[in-house]
Amino acid sequence: MGEFDLPVDVYRLDETEVLRALETRIAGLHSTEASERLARFGANRLPSRPGPTWLQRFLRQFQDPLIYVLLAALVVTVALGHFLDAGVILAVLLINALIGILQEGQAEKALASIRRMLRLQTQALRDGA
Structure with missing residues (x-):
C-alpha cells in the first residue's frame, strides 16, 4: 500500500497492529479519508498484465x-x-x-x-x- 509500514507476514499480526499500521479504526474510514486514499493510492484492484502478442x-x-x-x-x-x-x-x-x-x-x-x-x-x- 505504498506509505503503510506492513511486514511481509502481515497475516501474523493481531487486529490492533493491523489497524495501527493501516492508520484506521475498527469502525472503518470516514468518507473523506476514503476519498483521499483513493486519490492517493488508486483503486483497490489487482493489476492485470497484458497478454502476449x-x-x-x-x-x-x-x-x-x-x-x-x-x-x-x-x-x-x-x-x-x-x-x-x-x-x-x-x-x-x-x-x-x-x-x-x-x-x-x-x-x-x-x-x-x-x-x-x-x-x-x-x-x-x-x-x-
Whole structure:
C-alpha cells in the first residue's frame, strides 16, 4: 500500500497492529479519508498484465525439443536439396504452430470467462456504517 509500514507476514499480526499500521479504526474510514486514499493510492484492484502478442504466441510454439528435431531435419533436407521433403516438414511445423495458437487462444477465452464469473465484491465500513 505504498506509505503503510506492513511486514511481509502481515497475516501474523493481531487486529490492533493491523489497524495501527493501516492508520484506521475498527469502525472503518470516514468518507473523506476514503476519498483521499483513493486519490492517493488508486483503486483497490489487482493489476492485470497484458497478454502476449500474436507473434510471441507464434514463436512460443517452437519451444519444444521435438520441434527442434524437425527444424534440424528441415535444415538438413534443404542442404541436401530435397525441397519437396523440406516443404512437407515446413508445412507440418506451421500447421502445428497454428493449432497451438488456436488452442492457446481458446484456453485464454475460457480463463477470461471464469474470471468474469468469479467477480469479487466486498463491503466496507464508511463513517461507522
